[in-house]
Amino acid sequence: MTMGTASPEVLRRSRHLSTFAHQGAVYLYHDLYGYLLQMSPDLLGLLDSFEEPQQAVQVCTRYAGSFEGQPPQQFVDIFYQHACLIEPEDDEVAGIWPMIAFKAKWNVWRRKGDRVILWTAWGERPVKTIELDAAETAMWDAFDGEIRLNELRAKHDAKKLAALVQRLAHSDVQAVKLSAFPASMYAKRPAMAPRYLGSTMPYRSWKPGEPLETPTKDVVTEDYYHNVADADAQFDHRETTLSHLFREPHPALANRTYGAALIDALAAQGRLPTRTVRVLEIGAGLGFVARAACEALIARGLEVTYTIQEIAPALAAAQRKRTAGLPVTVVEGDALTAELTADSFDLIIANEMVGDLPAEQHSRVDVGMEADGSGEVDEAKLATLGRAGELVKDLGIPLFDAPEPFYLLTGALELTIRIARWLAPDGTAVVTEFGDRAAWPKLSSHLDHPELSTHFGHLLTAARAKGLTGSIEFVIDLLDMDRTLQGLATTRSHFRALRALCADAGVELPKLGYTPDLLAARLAGKLELADIGELRWDKIEDRLMGLVPHEFKALIVRKPSGN
Ligand SMILES: C[S@@+](CC[C@H](N)C(=O)[O-])C[C@H]1O[C@@H](n2cnc3c(N)ncnc32)[C@H](O)[C@@H]1O
Numbered sequence: 001m002t003m004g005t006a007s008p009e010v011l012r013r014s015r016h017l018s019t020f021a022h023q024g025a026v027y028l029y030h031d032l033y034g035y036l037l038q039m040s041p042d043l044l045g046l047l048d049s050f051e052e053p054q055q056a057v058q059v060c061t062r063y064a065g066s067f068e069g070q071p072p073q074q075f076v077d078i079f080y081q082h083a084c085l086i087e088p089e090d091d092e093v094a095g096i097w098p099m100i101a102f103k104a105k106w107n108v109w110r111r112k113g114d115r116v117i118l119w120t121a122w123g124e125r126p127v128k129t130i131e132l133d134a135a136e137t138a139m140w141d142a143f144d145g146e147i148r149l150n151e152l153r154a155k156h157d158a159k160k161l162a163a164l165v166q167r168l169a170h171s172d173v174q175a176v177k178l179s180a181f182p183a184s185m186y187a188k189r190p191a192m193a194p195r196y197l198g199s200t201m202p203y204r205s206w207k208p209g210e211p212l213e214t215p216t217k218d219v220v221t222e223d224y225y226h227n228v229a230d231a232d233a234q235f236d237h238r239e240t241t242l243s244h245l246f247r248e249p250h251p252a253l254a255n256r257t258y259g260a261a262l263i264d265a266l267a268a269q270g271r272l273p274t275r276t277v278r279v280l281e282i283g284a285g286l287g288f289v290a291r292a293a294c295e296a297l298i299a300r301g302l303e304v305t306y307t308i309q310e311i312a313p314a315l316a317a318a319q320r321k322r323t324a325g326l327p328v329t330v331v332e333g334d335a336l337t338a339e340l341t342a343d344s345f346d347l348i349i350a351n352e353m354v355g356d357l358p359a360e361q362h363s364r365v366d367v368g369m370e371a372d373g374s375g376e377v378d379e380a381k382l383a384t385l386g387r388a389g390e391l392v393k394d395l396g397i398p399l400f401d402a403p404e405p406f407y408l409l410t411g412a413l414e415l416t417i418r419i420a421r422w423l424a425p426d427g428t429a430v431v432t433e434f435g436d437r438a439a440w441p442k443l444s445s446h447l448d449h450p451e452l453s454t455h456f457g458h459l460l461t462a463a464r465a466k467g468l469t470g471s472i473e474f475v476i477d478l479l480d481m482d483r484t485l486q487g488l489a490t491t492r493s494h495f496r497a498l499r500a501l502c503a504d505a506g507v508e509l510p511k512l513g514y515t516p517d518l519l520a521a522r523l524a525g526k527l528e529l530a531d532i533g534e535l536r537w538d539k540i541e542d543r544l545m546g547l548v549p550h551e552f553k554a555l556i557v558r559k560p561s562g563n
Pocket residue numbers: 225239241243244282283284285286289309310311312315333334335336350351352353356357
């Protein structure tokens with residue numbers, strides 16, 4: 001990479017570029033180096049003008065004024081620095097020799113004797129295997145983030161080495177990234193390592209001119225849940241919940257399941273009645289929490305009636321199956337319109353579902369404040385937001401610290417109001433989700449449907465406005481989780497590839513919160529942990545599979561007994 005060098009006069013587009021898109025953003029992937037650039041579609045237009053060699057000045061003149069006042073030359077320089085624009089006579093592949101090969105993050109491979117097989121499963125793309133022969137495996141083993149390809153060329157067949165780097169650096173595989181600087185340079189300064197070295201591209205391939213999704217504004221999810229077709233796939237591949245990872249007894253929960261640990265926590269806080277308990281669970285997924293919680297309550301000698309309010313017919317069917325034989329009734333329908341009796345539940349559980357409820361995006365300016373963070377809400381303008389404005393006013397949701405634009409969790413606030421109505425005097429509700437006490441909702445774009453983090457402070461404010469008392473806790477503290485255990489860290493694509501590798505060895509790998517022991521037990525007799533790459537282990541509280549457990553919070557509220 002020729003950092004900081006002014007670009008030459010005549011340039012052409014590299015022949016090794018792939019383009020991808022997600023949620024309205026466009027990405028350029030350099031298939032020789034692994035560089036990853038996010039950009040607007042019009043910048044790709046600029047790049048594509050160099051399909052044939054062009055005078056950069058002429059192209060820039062044509063594009064003058066196209067990029068909100070930014071000079072096109074500045075982008076030409078960035079493209080040149082990232083070898084996306086090159087000199088017409090350049091031998092592109094020869095450009096790799098001064099570089100250093102890094103094994104990329106989130107690779108999956110298996111070693112068999114002197115050979116390695118790689119598995120890839122990027123995003124929704126089909127699973128693919130790449131078999132290396134013995135000579136290529138020796139090269140793969142030498143990709144240590146330190147040695148330059150120039151030096152490796154002296155020890156290995158140069159043609160074969162160049163072909164291997166091209167094969168493995170390509171966006172189809174993403175097993176290798178090239179860097180001008182060695183890993184040791186970043187060892188003590190990880191923040192200085194360029195982002196592309198640790199990034200992957202799981203999004204769908206996109207060509208300029210094809211339609212782009214529009215970025216999410218308001219979040220509307222009812223249709224998404226109505227249309228869940230395959231209940232198990234929903235949780236195993238698409239969206240994993242923390243409770244799903246702990247649906248089997250787990251060492252971090254003293255060999256209890258999530259549902260059982262939740263009931264123990266509520267009992268320890270003196271929140272369970274003594275003889276009969278009427279439970280409402282809202283949005284129960286595959287029914288694992290329902291089954292475990294119901295069994296734990298029965299084991300405590302309580303007489304249980306357990307109602308599930310569930311919007312997705314396919315999940316309601318899974319819940320009925322999973323809780324067969326237990327005193328569980330599944331009611332189908334939207335919790336935001338359901339007619340349930342007031343004051344009728346001793347315990348309400350809404351586990352990791354409020355993030356799926358509708359939310360609205362608004363501008364500070366719409367409610368009379370300034371975009372820069374100053375100003376005050378103008379009540380008349382707030383009223384123009386309709387129901388969202390009413391919620392803010394009636395519940396006393398403070399907007400002064402809202403970012404620009406901001407998300408209002410209208411669905412979660414409505415649900416909190418309903419929970420306050422449905423709770424029996426002295427009853428408790430637990431609402432868990434990914435989010436924070438005081439952070440405004442942020443949109444996760446990596447799922448196949450938009451999902452927002454939860455502003456728990458707003459939910460507690462709403463609960464208090466409706467007469468409940470309560471607090472916000474870390475879910476891992478509530479469940480008394482052993483934070484120090486090691487857990488497997490994955491991404492969706494990494495886990496899909498790992499699962500394919502295991503299937504090839506005759507092992508079925510369900511999505512669970514694996515510790516090294518749990519994974520070794522699952523693979524026993526078929527695969528050795530040491531033969532699989534790359535397994536990343538992290539402290540369970542920081543990362544488990546694709547989740548960050550310490551980011552999950554619980555709103556725990558109680559309705560006063562009324563006497
Ligand atoms: C992310 S899943 C969580 C499932 C389960 N509680 C768990 O811990 O794994 C969200 C659940 O809420 C349900 N859901 C989403 N919106 C709902 C609504 N408006 N009313 C009732 N259920 C809803 C979904 O169908 C799904 O069962």
